[in-house]
Amino acid sequence: MRNLCSLLILLLFGLCIIFLMYDVTSFAGKYIYPLDDAYIHLSIAKNFALHNVWGITEYEFSSTTSSPFFTLLLAFFIKCFGNYEYWPIVLNLIAALFLLFSINTIFKTVSNKTYFVCINLVIWCMPLFTMVLVGMEHIFHTLFLLLSIFYFKKYSEYHLSKDFNLLLLFSVLSIGFRYESLFFIFFMCIYLFFVEKKFFTSIFLGIISLSPVIIYGIISIQNGSFFLPNSLILKGNTNDGGFTEFIIRVLGNGYRALSLLALFIFLLISIFKNKKSGWFDFLKSNNIQIIIFLGFFLHLLFANFGWLLRYEAYLLVLFVYALKDFIEDILNSEKRILRFAFILLLALPVYFRTWTMFEKQTLASKNIFDQQIQMANFLKKYYNQSRVVANDIGAITYFTDIHLLDTFGLGTAQIAEIRKNDHGKFNKENPQLRNFVYQYSENNSYDIALVYDSWLHMPDNFQKVGQWTIQNNYISGDSKVSIYSIRPDGKNGLIENLKEFRVTMPKDINIKISD
Numbered sequence: 001m002r003n004l005c006s007l008l009i010l011l012l013f014g015l016c017i018i019f020l021m022y023d024v025t026s027f028a029g030k031y032i033y034p035l036d037d038a039y040i041h042l043s044i045a046k047n048f049a050l051h052n053v054w055g056i057t058e059y060e061f062s063s064t065t066s067s068p069f070f071t072l073l074l075a076f077f078i079k080c081f082g083n084y085e086y087w088p089i090v091l092n093l094i095a096a097l098f099l100l101f102s103i104n105t106i107f108k109t110v111s112n113k114t115y116f117v118c119i120n121l122v123i124w125c126m127p128l129f130t131m132v133l134v135g136m137e138h139i140f141h142t143l144f145l146l147l148s149i150f151y152f153k154k155y156s157e158y159h160l161s162k163d164f165n166l167l168l169l170f171s172v173l174s175i176g177f178r179y180e181s182l183f184f185i186f187f188m189c190i191y192l193f194f195v196e197k198k199f200f201t202s203i204f205l206g207i208i209s210l211s212p213v214i215i216y217g218i219i220s221i222q223n224g225s226f227f228l229p230n231s232l233i234l235k236g237n238t239n240d241g242g243f244t245e246f247i248i249r250v251l252g253n254g255y256r257a258l259s260l261l262a263l264f265i266f267l268l269i270s271i272f273k274n275k276k277s278g279w280f281d282f283l284k285s286n287n288i289q290i291i292i293f294l295g296f297f298l299h300l301l302f303a304n305f306g307w308l309l310r311y312e313a314y315l316l317v318l319f320v321y322a323l324k325d326f327i328e329d330i331l332n333s334e335k336r337i338l339r340f341a342f343i344l345l346l347a348l349p350v351y352f353r354t355w356t357m358f359e360k361q362t363l364a365s366k367n368i369f370d371q372q373i374q375m376a377n378f379l380k381k382y383y384n385q386s387r388v389v390a391n392d393i394g395a396i397t398y399f400t401d402i403h404l405l406d407t408f409g410l411g412t413a414q415i416a417e418i419r420k421n422d423h424g425k426f427n428k429e430n431p432q433l434r435n436f437v438y439q440y441s442e443n444n445s446y447d448i449a450l451v452y453d454s455w456l457h458m459p460d461n462f463q464k465v466g467q468w469t470i471q472n473n474y475i476s477g478d479s480k481v482s483i484y485s486i487r488p489d490g491k492n493g494l495i496e497n498l499k500e501f502r503v504t505m506p507k508d509i510n511i512k513i514s515d
Contacts, residue, residue: 034364038135039394045074069176070137088135259352389449
């Protein structure tokens with residue numbers, strides 16, 4: 001019965017993937033990722049595989065990726081099998097199958113109806129189809145962190161060396177794919193140190209697990225960048241902006257985490273429902289639930305939520321794992337009102353996560369096609385090896401060979417240094433940043449700029465010659481991209497290129513070109 005159920009769910013999952021890909025292909029002619037970030041991974045992987053340069057362009061190092069292992073994996077496949085833009089989907093489909101297989105194994109002790117609820121929560125509320133098609137590292141991260149916690153649970157119960165070795169392996173892999181795993185590994189170490197009294201084991205786990213962060217950080221520093229990836233420096237929620245700003249960002253995270261509210265409430269109930277006489281007995285009987293709760297709390301404080309639900313997708317799977325016995329008790333309860341309330345609350349993640357992504361995912365791909373892909377096509381045709389100022393950098397670097405000055409800072413360390421305390425906010429009149437863009441573009445003979453004016457007011461010597469506006473913007477940083485000529489003698493040529501190129505652009509893009 002369970003195998004048949006799994007097969008039917010897997011078939012429906014596959015049909016969903018095919019439908020969403022076809023929906024995008026129908027207007028784009030090929031599948032387009034719903035986030036430009038996927039092309040950032042591809043760009044770095046391409047440059048590392050083909051030019052031995054770990055960077056967003058082939059000309060210099062940049063610590064742009066926040067998932068070194070995923071980028072390395074892409075680079076390996078590009079090196080061995082060719083530069084194919086759909087490697088992320090292929091790899092994510094493989095990872096998704098391993099994730100579902102792992103869940104099937106880990107949940108083998110629960111009843112069929114509990115398994116049915118849990119596997120559907122993972123596939124449709126993660127949602128797994130989005131994580132496959134977004135072309136990012138989140139399925140790998142979820143898989144390896146789930147296995148880390150699973151083998152930590154086994155080790156804490158049986159203290160077998162083979163379980164600890166697997167815990168070490170999966171901890172290193174999970175952190176290498178996303179640094180948020182540190183939140184959970186940290187509390188595993190705390191538990192082993194203070195509750196299990198395994199002092200050496202705890203310290204050893206912490207040191208080995210940190211190795212990807214330390215090694216990548218040393219390489220980054222040696223190449224003139226930060227210890228942490230630029231994306232964490234620029235997007236992470238730290239307290240550099242003051243306590244009030246920190247709290248505002250945390251509250252914003254809490255609002256964006258509402259899709260996990262029902263499972264979070266269930267997790268709290270399951271922890272305090274399992275009462276024990278002493279603190280140590282309480283901690284031992286709830287160790288997984290408490291570690292996941294505390295890890296979620298640190299994510300709430302210092303990481304992000306949102307952007308196609310990808311940042312918190314792994315948390316949903318961890319919640320489901322922590323709640324499998326609780327769900328079993330609810331579904332076997334004789335109290336109908338309890339079962340009804342449980343199903344009703346599960347409607348929250350179904351609405352916020354499943355329905356939202358069915359509604360918005362294709363729109364996000366349409367936005368990327370109309371904006372980032374068109375910018376890449378324009379640059380490829382007219383400015384393939386030119387020096388370009390930009391602030392959304394994935395597709396334009398993957399599909400071209402441009403030199404780049406990134407005014408957001410992901411691909412330019414000097415700008416990341418200037419913006420590191422902005423926490424993702426945009427002070428478009430930032431005089432220090434404007435002056436740097438002016439001096440750098442002037443000293444290095446930059447040609448054109450394709451930027452969001454709402455992110456930064458360009459230097460006065462930049463000549464604005466046009467603007468593209470996309471419709472129904474959902475995912476892009478702004479609906480309007482402004483095009484500037486930086487070299488005085490390049491303005492007329494840029495205008496002519498824009499006039500020629502707009503004939504090939506989608507008809508629903510509004511294009512204004514200076515006379």
